[in-house]
Amino acid sequence: MLSSLWLIPVWPLLGFLWNGFFGRRIGKTAVGTIACGSVGLSLLASLGALGKLLARPAEARRVEQVLAPWIGAGNFQADWGLLLDPLSAVMILVVSGVGFLIHVYSIGYMREDPDYPRFFTYMNLFTFSMLMLVLANNYLLLYVFWEAVGLCSYLLIGFWFEKKSAADAGKKAFIVNRVGDFGFALGVMLLWTSLGTLRYDQVFAAAPAQLVAGGGVVTAITLLLFLGATGKSAQIPLYVWLPDAMEGPTPVSALIHAATMVTAGVYMVARSAPLFEMAPLSLSVVAWIGGLTAVFAATIALVQTDIKRIVAYSTISQLGYMFLGCGVGAYAAAIFHLMTHAFFKALLFLGSGSVIHGLSGEQDIRKMGGLRKHMPITAWTFLIAALANAGIFPLAGFWSKDEILYGAAAGGYGGVWALGAAGAFLTAFYMLRCYYLTFEGRSRVEPEAAHHLHESPPVMTVPLVILAVFAALVGFVGVPPEHGAYHRFVEPVFAGAKQVAGHAASVGEVPMAILSLAIALVGVWVATRFYVWRPETPDRVVGRYPGVYRTLLHKYYVDELYDALVVEPIRRGSLWLWRRFDEPVIDGSVNGIGALIRVGSLALRRVQTGYVMSYVLSFIVGVVAILGYFAFWR
């Protein structure tokens, strides 16, 4: 399997082509089978590759293959090259594994949709692009598929494009990402002009010799790359598109906006670890942005009422943790959290999807409640995912989040650690709030929807159960912390980069773990008190701090701020250019030329008398004049 890495991404590509061209003719069953089967084959290929990789000694776990040359111009060289090492192995397993379950779930969720083939076509294209993104062996190929997943994201957010809000959300996602991608493109260009290569191995080999550590160039490169990551992975200041992306079908939110695509930024930063390690300033920026985003998004999630938006803000917050981990040098922990997060966040989204499906499209948790009796499987799996997200022992999220916080504390980043700890408390609170309001208490379901209330079909609940098993147990590959099987596998990738975690061991691991667990448990306790024991508490708190509540409910007015600062000036500037430049200058000059010719022809057309004699006369005079000129004056 290692000799032909292309076998991993090729299946979804074939599925995309087949469903794209023939999807409407072959029927829904065939479309679903092809789509899921192709991702399933990728999963098998990835598992095979992982097995082969594990069979090798740790230092030989790196396979690089150039499939074909792509661009060769002068001394610029970029290839269709694939790289499999433990880092990309973890990524392809997450992408194809979680992706496969979500594809299966989609068969049930999208059953009634008339655009079923189009949905699976996009999903397969996305899976292909994402696999290529994580398998690319150079920055240019990474960039191409970085854009390709952005395109798929746009297509799938706007999947129900007849709905204006969905079409707008797709546009917003695309445009906001464009800002980040612009920075990313500049970073890649700067990388090439300063090092002359874009291949990972060559870049990382050349960087220490050709760039000054901590110097301006490497800082600029890494900050520009990170700008791209803030767009793709929804960090401050470019996170605004992700909550709106919930307009897409729920499986899309699960696959793209929770489990895989949004983690591309984290992957890219981890992949570029040797570069980031040379730029301490960029590392602190990454850590602080991550920490701030983690808290910021968590506070917004406290008061949201749309079940998918709560989970979306939770995603932003958890991505913040991953960047926090990268920023403090705990790359392995960040990727570990990426992996566990993929499982429990996909589960949360699919669970919300199951709820929405059961309630005939209702997304407002104020109109839910008491659903556990009606949809027990969804409720239990959702609870597992919520607790995993909250970081409760021994579920997956506990191990990875604790490791990130430990990395921050051990690395001496006290401020960042405090942000992470505050975020952990908030996370536990809003996840449990979401669970209680949805599944417990008395039912507030509208009678219309209550009538159709039902548990989802097995094609949807089976993926939920499988994901729940993973969300509960996948953390154990990283046990004991810092030295688990996962770490022995992944750490060598970051061996070149300094490993904060495990070195400055001035803080004990066990006390830190107990502390973070305690923080999460306090969050759970507060949520239970608020929403189970004393249901009147939330209203009292809101009544006491109405300003805070309103600010949070309006998401700190960031959308309004961006509207006023960016969108509106651009709109006004464009209007001005249209009225004051385009119309008078551009149109004016074009119309002016037309008017000039019109006026000229008004005079000249008098010559055309319609009287043949005069034409002949002028013809003869002309001929005589020319002949005379040649005969006498020359």
Place this chain on the structure above:
Amino acid sequence: MRVPLEAYLILSAYLFALGVVGVATRRNALIIFMSIELMLNAVNLSFLAFARFLNSMDGQIFVFFVMVVAAAEVAVGLAIIITIYRNKETVDVAELNLLKW
């Protein structure tokens, strides 16, 4: 007695001028047409005269071309004139001003 070259050329120029005047002054399309033929044949005459006096066949060959073109022109031109006559019931060029602005 041999007719000198100048005589041919003078005759040719005279015929050509006659054609020009005909084209410029007459209003009947058929007469204009005939005048054009006259001009062509005036040129043919000078070609032949030069060919003879220079002992070269080039002029004669050219004359054949001119005659072929003239024949083709007659075919097309007469057809046009007939069509115009059918439509307008006149071949007076002064009355044909459809393409005037």
